[in-house]
Amino acid sequence: MNNELQKEQVRVNTVLDLITDKISKLTDETAQRRNEVINVRKNFWDEVKVNTDSFDDYLETVISLRQQSQLLAIGQINHKQSSNRLSALRRMKEVPYFGRINFTEEGLSETERIYIGVSTLMDETGENILVYDWRAPVSSVYYDYPPGPAEYDTPGGKVNGVLDQKWQYIIRNGVIESMFDTSLTIGDEILQHVLGKGTNKHMRSIVASIQKEQNQIIRYDKGRLLIVQGAAGSGKTSAALQRIAYLLYKYRNWIKADQIILFSPNAMFNNYVSRVLPELGEENMQQVTFQEYLVHRLSDAFQVEDNYEQLEYVLTAIDDPTYKTRTSSIRFKASTRFFETIKAYRQSLELSGMVFRGFKFRGKPVVTAKQIYERFYSTDTSLKFNNRLEKLTEWLNKQINEMEKQELKKTWVQDEIELLSKDDYQKAYKYLQKKQAKEDSFDDYEQETKVLGRMVVRKKLKPLREWVRGLRFIDIKGVYKQLFSNPTQIEQWIEGDTPENWEDICQLTLNMLDEGKLFYEDATPYLLLKELVQGFQSNVTIKFVLVDEAQDYSPFQFEFLKRLFPSAKMTVLGDFNQAIFAHASEMGDFNVLKGLYGPNETKVINLTRSYRSTKPIVEFTRRLIPGGNLITPFERVGDKPVLTQLSNREDLHSHIASKIEDLKKSEFNTIAVICKSAEESSEAYEALKDVEGIKHVKRNSVEYEQGVVIIPAYLAKGIEFDAVIIYDASAQVYGDEHLRRLFYTACTRAMHQLHLYSLGEVTPFLHDIDSEFLLLNQTIVHD
Numbered sequence: 001m002n003n004e005l006q007k008e009q010v011r012v013n014t015v016l017d018l019i020t021d022k023i024s025k026l027t028d029e030t031a032q033r034r035n036e037v038i039n040v041r042k043n044f045w046d047e048v049k050v051n052t053d054s055f056d057d058y059l060e061t062v063i064s065l066r067q068q069s070q071l072l073a074i075g076q077i078n079h080k081q082s083s084n085r086l087s088a089l090r091r092m093k094e095v096p097y098f099g100r101i102n103f104t105e106e107g108l109s110e111t112e113r114i115y116i117g118v119s120t121l122m123d124e125t126g127e128n129i130l131v132y133d134w135r136a137p138v139s140s141v142y143y144d145y146p147p148g149p150a151e152y153d154t155p156g157g158k159v160n161g162v163l164d165q166k167w168q169y170i171i172r173n174g175v176i177e178s179m180f181d182t183s184l185t186i187g188d189e190i191l192q193h194v195l196g197k198g199t200n201k202h203m204r205s206i207v208a209s210i211q212k213e214q215n216q217i218i219r220y221d222k223g224r225l226l227i228v229q230g231a232a233g234s235g236k237t238s239a240a241l242q243r244i245a246y247l248l249y250k251y252r253n254w255i256k257a258d259q260i261i262l263f264s265p266n267a268m269f270n271n272y273v274s275r276v277l278p279e280l281g282e283e284n285m286q287q288v289t290f291q292e293y294l295v296h297r298l299s300d301a302f303q304v305e306d307n308y309e310q311l312e313y314v315l316t317a318i319d320d321p322t323y324k325t326r327t328s329s330i331r332f333k334a335s336t337r338f339f340e341t342i343k344a345y346r347q348s349l350e351l352s353g354m355v356f357r358g359f360k361f362r363g364k365p366v367v368t369a370k371q372i373y374e375r376f377y378s379t380d381t382s383l384k385f386n387n388r389l390e391k392l393t394e395w396l397n398k399q400i401n402e403m404e405k406q407e408l409k410k411t412w413v414q415d416e417i418e419l420l421s422k423d424d425y426q427k428a429y430k431y432l433q434k435k436q437a438k439e440d441s442f443d444d445y446e447q448e449t450k451v452l453g454r455m456v457v458r459k460k461l462k463p464l465r466e467w468v469r470g471l472r473f474i475d476i477k478g479v480y481k482q483l484f485s486n487p488t489q490i491e492q493w494i495e496g497d498t499p500e501n502w503e504d505i506c507q508l509t510l511n512m513l514d515e516g517k518l519f520y521e522d523a524t525p526y527l528l529l530k531e532l533v534q535g536f537q538s539n540v541t542i543k544f545v546l547v548d549e550a551q552d553y554s555p556f557q558f559e560f561l562k563r564l565f566p567s568a569k570m571t572v573l574g575d576f577n578q579a580i581f582a583h584a585s586e587m588g589d590f591n592v593l594k595g596l597y598g599p600n601e602t603k604v605i606n607l608t609r610s611y612r613s614t615k616p617i618v619e620f621t622r623r624l625i626p627g628g629n630l631i632t633p634f635e636r637v638g639d640k641p642v643l644t645q646l647s648n649r650e651d652l653h654s655h656i657a658s659k660i661e662d663l664k665k666s667e668f669n670t671i672a673v674i675c676k677s678a679e680e681s682s683e684a685y686e687a688l689k690d691v692e693g694i695k696h697v698k699r700n701s702v703e704y705e706q707g708v709v710i711i712p713a714y715l716a717k718g719i720e721f722d723a724v725i726i727y728d729a730s731a732q733v734y735g736d737e738h739l740r741r742l743f744y745t746a747c748t749r750a751m752h753q754l755h756l757y758s759l760g761e762v763t764p765f766l767h768d769i770d771s772e773f774l775l776l777n778q779t780i781v782h783d
């Protein structure tokens with residue numbers, strides 16, 4: 001052991017002793033606080049005197065209740081703080097820190113050694129920092145600078161200085177396994193160390209090896225919108241999660257984890273990333289999929305198609321007679337042009353065209369749709385649309401009031417009074433007693449009948465009033481349908497030409513709506529139109545929104561998110577080379593998004609270095625896409641991808657099965673057989689189900705499975721596997737140019753090994769790839 005290492009080990013030992021000591025004290029303290037909370041809970045009602053006889057007694061009861069609740073809340077906060085601190089110390093006991101900088105602040109003569117770890121650690125006096133949290137302002141120097149002049153931002157302004165040395169440590173169980181002077185060594189040993197290992201069941205934090213450009217993403221907090229465009233495996237998701245941890249640290253007094261929301265592609269991905277924040281000592285943010293939100297808002301009116309159902313259709317239903325119509329419809333309905341059309345359509349509703357529903361009471365019309373229409377369009381058009389709707393609501397309520405008076409006189413009311421329950425009579429009696437106290441005299445019987453009658457009628461009218469309050473008299477489905485009911489009328493709202501196959505699109509849409517179904521491509525436009533008409537629902541408590549796999553969202557959906565979260569800053573992360581949905585061509589890059597909050601509020605960061613896969617895999621995958629030469633592989637050795645061409649399905653399955661067995665022997669944690677679609681996955685599973693432990697991942701799978709899985713490419717998005725087998729890379733399966741990005745997405749899931757199989761002629765995507773980058777296992781016929 002060299003001298004420097006020995007000295008550093010001594011420091012590690014001292015720090016660990018201190019941590020052990022703190023853990024032991026804090027364990028007692030936490031237990032004590034826990035007992036305090038339990039005691040308050042147990043004795044809660046003993047300390048509260050419940051007495052509501054007089055107003056003073058009531059007041060006293062409320063005060064003592066409030067005091068007890070406060071005591072409980074304080075106890076719970078104290079307990080949570082000490083138990084959080086305890087978990088942080090326990091984490092530090094394994095790895096107290098991972099980095100160090102020697103930094104000399106301008107104007108000071110002394111060079112300070114700043115050690116960086118997952119959390120702050122003070123010495124016994126509480127005055128000196130032994131370890132700085134990775135999110136502390138000074139820690140950014142570690143991630144941002146090579147030795148030389150350096151600076152960092154603090155709330156009080158910039159601090160300048162000189163970074164003399166930068167060290168990285170690998171500490172396991174309290175022992176320094178290795179330490180590197182990163183200013184001297186070439187390459188990044190920590191990265192090599194981390195990336196060389198196999199996959200984990202859950203994504204891990206990258207705190208010890210955040211790269212400079214990733215650090216920019218993590219710490220950016222200026223404009224409303226941060227756009228991250230990054231190659232496959234460049235650490236977009238990792239940086240997004242570190243960013244959340246950073247925001248929770250920086251704004252710890254202002255925001256809580258549930259004020260941050262991450263939009264992710266599916267439930268399995270949620271499960272895959274669920275450990276990163278707890279590992280960093282933070283609570284998880286809210287995680288949702290856009291689909292979940294759509295279902296939440298629309299499922300009482302429609303059966304909403306799922307985004308993967310739509311994709312599966314696009315991938316497999318080529319022979320369907322309406323295929324062309326449907327795909328044009330998907331592209332058009334996701335476009336900015338359709339968004340503008342909807343806005344223009346909504347504008348036209350100011351003058352005419354709203355669709356209303358009349359309503360009946362006891363089988364007789366109260367107001368007809370025609371009357372509502374006439375009333376609405378007789379209001380002053382200079383008023384705002386929603387004010388006009390308010391006025392209409394008032395008018396409708398008046399109609400109900402009028403009717404209430406008329407109904408009171410009718411015989412059905414008497415019949416209903418007789419059917420009233422004891423409780424109802426009691427209520428009427430109490431009401432009358434109160435009234436009697438105010439008024440000198442009245443006719444008991446007559447009054448009672450009136451009160452009971454009103455009670456009956458009001459109860460019956462309640463649903464109607466709620467109906468009006470919920471603006472259900474607006475037939476939103478009818479308003480949306482109207483947009484498609486006459487194919488030529490779109491000309492008045494659309495800019496430029498009518499979309500391709502428009503007449504057929506209209507018919508297809510109407511058919512679906514009549515069946516009570518909403519295609520995925522219709523869901524956001526429908527919801528947007530609904531909100532443009534009825535007023536927007538918004539959530540102002542959310543302060544940060546992060547959208548991962550953002551290339552799969554349409555500009556429409558972003559517009560929607562912006563309106564839904566008006567107080568939030570947005571981070572959008574994506575890669576257009578992995579845009580796999582049929583509407584993808586509508587947004588070839590994120591430039592459209594610059595208009596969302598305006599260029600001054602928008603920052604774009606590009607990530608071009610790919611960390612997930614070994615160098616030979618990246619050398620291959622980057623050749624699959626245009627502009628792939630801009631992607632730089634991280635220097636990690638490995639085997640070249642291999643292509644095996646087979647002429648019949650039995651051979652294909654036996655080769656894949658034996659490859660899986662070989663890979664299992666290499667002790668890889670995760671091996672994925674990636675298919676084009678769910679349909680192909682089912683086929684592959686049927687043929688390979690005898691492979692021991694093989695699992696079939698479907699749309700509704702929640703757990704990210706280890707071992708061997710068969711999975712459609714679109715579900716494998718965002719996650720990674722030690723070894724990937726492309727089930728069938730033939731021209732038959734990946735013949736169409738629009739599948740290039742899906743194919744690229746599938747191949748880029750591999751960390752260490754990539755094996756491609758092809759049944760017959762190979763996909764044209766591989767034709768131009770030199771055998772230097774893709775080893776051929778069998779003879780391939782090149783065109």
Ligand SMILES: Nc1ncnc2c1ncn2[C@@H]1O[C@H](COP(=O)(O)OP(=O)(O)OP(=O)(O)O)[C@@H](O)[C@H]1O
Nearest residue numbers: 206209210211232233234235236237238611612718
């Ligand atoms: N700075 C880093 N240090 C260590 N590992 C890293 C770093 N950056 C990325 N990685 C690793 O690279 C892999 C890919 O990262 P991640 O999934 O975040 O990339 P991505 O850009 O979201 O990929 P994709 O778009 O393909 O889903 C992960 O295993 C991650 O841990």
